[in-house]
Amino acid sequence: MSLTSRILLAMAAGILVGSLLNALFHLDLMPGLRGAIDTYLIGGLFDVVGRIFVASLKLLVVPLVLVSLICGSSSLGNSSRMGPIAGKTMLFYLATTAIAVSIALLAAVLVGPGEGVNLVSDTTFQATEPPPLTDVLVNIFPTNPVQAMAEGKMLQIIVFALLFGYAISHAGEPGQRIASFFRDMESVVMKMVDVLMHLAPYGVFALLAKLFATMGIGAILDLGTYFLTVLAVLVLHVLVTYSLLLKGLTGLSPRIMLNKMRPVWAFAFSTASSGATLPITLRTVEHRMGVHNSVAGFTVPLGATINMDGTAIMQGVATVFIAQVYGMDLSMGAYVTVVITATLASIGTAAVPGVGLITLAMVLGQVGIPVEGIALIIGVDRLLDMVRTAVNVTGDSVASVVVARSENQFDEAVYLDESPDQDDDDIHDEALPTPTA
Numbered sequence: 016m017s018l019t020s021r022i023l024l025a026m027a028a029g030i031l032v033g034s035l036l037n038a039l040f041h042l043d044l045m046p047g048l049r050g051a052i053d054t055y056l057i058g059g060l061f062d063v064v065g066r067i068f069v070a071s072l073k074l075l076v077v078p079l080v081l082v083s084l085i086c087g088s089s090s091l092g093n094s095s096r097m098g099p100i101a102g103k104t105m106l107f108y109l110a111t112t113a114i115a116v117s118i119a120l121l122a123a124v125l126v127g128p129g130e131g132v133n134l135v136s137d138t139t140f141q142a143t144e145p146p147p148l149t150d151v152l153v154n155i156f157p158t159n160p161v162q163a164m165a166e167g168k169m170l171q172i173i174v175f176a177l178l179f180g181y182a183i184s185h186a187g188e189p190g191q192r193i194a195s196f197f198r199d200m201e202s203v204v205m206k207m208v209d210v211l212m213h214l215a216p217y218g219v220f221a222l223l224a225k226l227f228a229t230m231g232i233g234a235i236l237d238l239g240t241y242f243l244t245v246l247a248v249l250v251l252h253v254l255v256t257y258s259l260l261l262k263g264l265t266g267l268s269p270r271i272m273l274n275k276m277r278p279v280w281a282f283a284f285s286t287a288s289s290g291a292t293l294p295i296t297l298r299t300v301e302h303r304m305g306v307h308n309s310v311a312g313f314t315v316p317l318g319a320t321i322n323m324d325g326t327a328i329m330q331g332v333a334t335v336f337i338a339q340v341y342g343m344d345l346s347m348g349a350y351v352t353v354v355i356t357a358t359l360a361s362i363g364t365a366a367v368p369g370v371g372l373i374t375l376a377m378v379l380g381q382v383g384i385p386v387e388g389i390a391l392i393i394g395v396d397r398l399l400d401m402v403r404t405a406v407n408v409t410g411d412s413v414a415s416v417v418v419a420r421s422e423n424q425f426d427e428a429v430y431l432d433e434s435p436d437q438d439d440d441d442i443h444d445e446a447l448p449t450p451t452a
């Protein structure tokens with residue numbers, strides 16, 4: 016069985032086992048066993064394996080972003096292509112996010128998920144004050160790169176790595192030596208990603224089994240229309256917006272792209288974090304989609320940090336939903352404000368679970384909708400978070416392919432190679448030396 020199939024199978028099995036356990040508890044079957052299952056299986060085995068899996072993904076993020084961005088920018092440093100690549104990437108990210116919110120608003124207005132809904136919420140939501148824009152800008156520039164890495168401040172790491180890579184390409188022979196060190200480092204860190212990828216079926220299974228065993232699916236029933244509207248727009252954005260953009264801008268087959276995204280989706284879905292998925296996104300975009308490291312090393316980490324179309328879609332639908340529940344009418348100007356603020360909010364959303372809900376406060380605040388409304392949708396947010404994270408990482412990957420293709424940093428043969436064992440190639444590609452006696 017190919018690695019992709021194993022990961023997808025683990026995902027399905029995790030959801031199934033988790034849901035069965037959940038049903039078991041709800042129907043109060045085998046009450047005697049409940050304590051043991053809770054303690055040793057769900058809170059024990061599943062929890063431990065899942066947490067170790069996420070931790071091992073996260074541990075790769077900072078080293079991987081640093082080395083791959085240094086490699087990318089050092090190979091581009093002399094060619095004056097850095098500016099255009101950055102420009103195109105930003106344009107693509109902002110434009111697709113704005114399109115995503117617009118579709119979400121349109122769909123929500125047409126469907127009216129909050130009309131006639133009478134939800135009394137017993138949870139409360141405390142909004143946090145967003146920092147002023149000037150601070151946000153200044154904070155992109157690190158005062159101490161080591162601290163930036165220690166704290167995992169992605170944008171700061173990106174700025175440092177770009178500068179470092181640029182300097183390497185202009186430092187003559189010493190620069191060349193350092194560049195080759197970082198290229199070697201990149202191969203080694205990528206190898207770590209490969210190893211982890213092969214352990215993924217266990218991690219994905221454990222995460223999903225625990226989540227589905229403990230999640231109250233009942234909330235979905237109350238919020239059914241909201242849930243389905245968000246879900247439909249998320250799917251639409253991937254199948255229509257991304258596919259059309261990919262086909263229109265590169266002429267490549269979207270089907271191949273979507274196929275190759277499947278293992279990445281499994282990671283995004285089970286971790287609900289673009290950040291934790293980053294190593295897998297980068298690996299897939301470089302090794303399976305043929306994007307050269309000079310582009311992928313920049314577009315993927317940046318995208319994981321600032322490009323969140325799925326999050327923006329949830330925020331668009333949620334805004335209309337909450338306004339409808341509170342019986343408020345939104346003006347045309349308010350819709351435009353939502354498009355702008357949701358696009359900006361998605362930049363400020365950290366690539367970890369559930370943050371989209373926090374930045375939603377900013378969007379609601381801008382158009383005068385009570386922020387407490389967020390409490391209404393908390394119940395179904397985790398499940399939507401998993402799906403929207405998958406959309407977020409798809410946007411990053413599409414952008415990488417589009418930008419790489421336009422910059423001639425793209426290997427079409429790799430993109431077109433659909434052999435199922437392409438994933439397995441890396442880890443088995445070098446035969447181990449036979450030990451001599």
Ligand code: ASP
Nearest residue numbers: 288289326366369370371
């Ligand atoms: N979990 C999302 C991500 O990491 C962010 C969010 O929407 O909460 O991409």
